[in-house]
Amino acid sequence: MSLAESLQRVIRDLEEAGGVAIVGMDGIVVEEQKRDAQIDLQVIGAEFSGLFKSAGTLSESVEFGAVSELMTTAERSVVILRRVTAEYFMVLVIRPDGNLGKARFLLRRAGSQLKTEL
């Protein structure tokens, strides 16, 4: 399955998903799929990569180990970041009333598929 197909599958299986992308730890988007054309995954990827790195550094400093997932719930969107490899993570933007359990499951499944492609 190609990178684009793996991402399309997440969007297809989760109606509340606005967009999903594979992002390098440098903040640059490798591949993206959107339902909501308004969502700028380039900007979100760039901004959230910094937050993901900060969370990782912080987690190591308090001896909780490497961070595999980060989720922020805001007024208009929930953002889930999930580490795929040392160099890449996925970012998923969903509506705040979305099914977070399903979102996390789909991201985990896509991440396992993508691991072999990246």
Add this chain to the structure above:
Amino acid sequence: MSLAESLQRVIRDLEEAGGVAIVGMDGIVVEEQKRDAQIDLQVIGAEFSGLFKSAGTLSESVEFGAVSELMTTAERSVVILRRVTAEYFMVLVIRPDGNLGKARFLLRRAGSQLKTEL
């Protein structure tokens, strides 16, 4: 219900919880309850308050609005932060295999109770 009682209730109702605290946005712990004596909630509160603030600034910058919750999943612990008022948030540390849905529910419930006390 006192601050301590609200926190005790979270710990009591969630076996996987290692500790829970009410923390000011300045990173200072107001009240804490622990099951796992090893967990240093003072340090965690101080460190994660910075991450919570960064997430809020970032979320506003991409027009997602204020962040009410942040969750990090790491190798040895999951940390959930939940905004209670403009000045205070709660931090809950649970085992990575813990029931995250229940943890989020208990934190939401405790947050509603605490809102009137803070």
